[in-house]
Amino acid sequence: MMMWRRVVVLTAASSSRTVGASSLRSSSALAFCPSNNHQSKNQHQKRRQEVTPPTTTSFLHYKQNIHERLLSTTTTARQMSFFGGSSEGIPRINKEAMTEIIDDVSSTSREESNYVIIDVRGQDEIAYTGKLNDCVETLPLPYIAQGALAMEDEDFKAEFGFDKPALDETLVFTCKAGIRSQQAGQLAKMAGYTDILDYMGGSNEWFS
Structure with a gap:
């Protein structure tokens, strides 16, 4: 009888760790310490019911x-x-779709197409490869991160040389390999823009 009490105490002390482990320890202890005491069996059955796993x-x-x-x-x-995928809800477009958008803007206008294509690479990078197209605007990512899209319209145009995108226009971001353009899209989303596209190939694909 003394041996039985020691096993039960050890099992109860260990039960605070994990339910599954205590269930296994209780079962093992009772299996190796049988008793004819009917009350002890009832206690064991009650204990097993308390730790019964989900059905x-x-x-x-x-x-x-x-x-x-x-x-x-x-x-x-x-x-x-x-569109070629998405990044946190921002659709990503491939080269074919980017070509169609550029053709649309260059053959009509920004106002008619409702697209604003923005290259977020640095000025030196763009000078090295050239612009994707004359209709593509330049706004390096660090400026976007510093809140450029939250500037007043007049200040934005004076600083960057083109009209600040309106909230109802579709922003199309591009960079070198689709990484900074993703970040730019997220920042634009935080600034209140809802129609955003990310050209995932970037200049690496465009000029290849």
């Missing part, structure tokens, strides 16, 4: 909820696949 039905329901959330995310990603 199969509840576990399947839990897995189904996870699957539905993943499916919803995947569906959103598939909807973006036409």
Whole structure:
């Protein structure tokens, strides 16, 4: 009887660590220390009921909820696949789509096309490769990070040489390899812009 008490005390002391581990320890202890005491068996059964794991039905329901959330995310990603992918909700476009946008802006105007194409590379980088097109504006990423898109319209034009994008225009960002353009898109989103595209190939792809 003394041996039985020691096992129960050790099991109860260990149960505060993890429920699963205490269940295994209780089962093992009782298996190796049988007793004919009916009251002890009832206590053991009660203890096992308290640590019973979730039923199969509840576990399947839990897995189904996870699957539905993943499916919803995947569906959103598939909807973006036409643009070539997305970064935190910002659609990314390929070279073909970028070519169409540039052709649209250059053949009409910024006002008619409603696109503002912005290269966020540094001036020296652009001088080395040349601009993607004459209709592409230059606004290096550090200036965007410092709040350029929150400037007053007049101050913005005086500083950067082109009209500040309106909130209802579509911003198309490009850089060297699609990394800084992603960051620019996120900053523009924080500044209140909602229609944003990211050319993921950048000048590396454009001039290749």
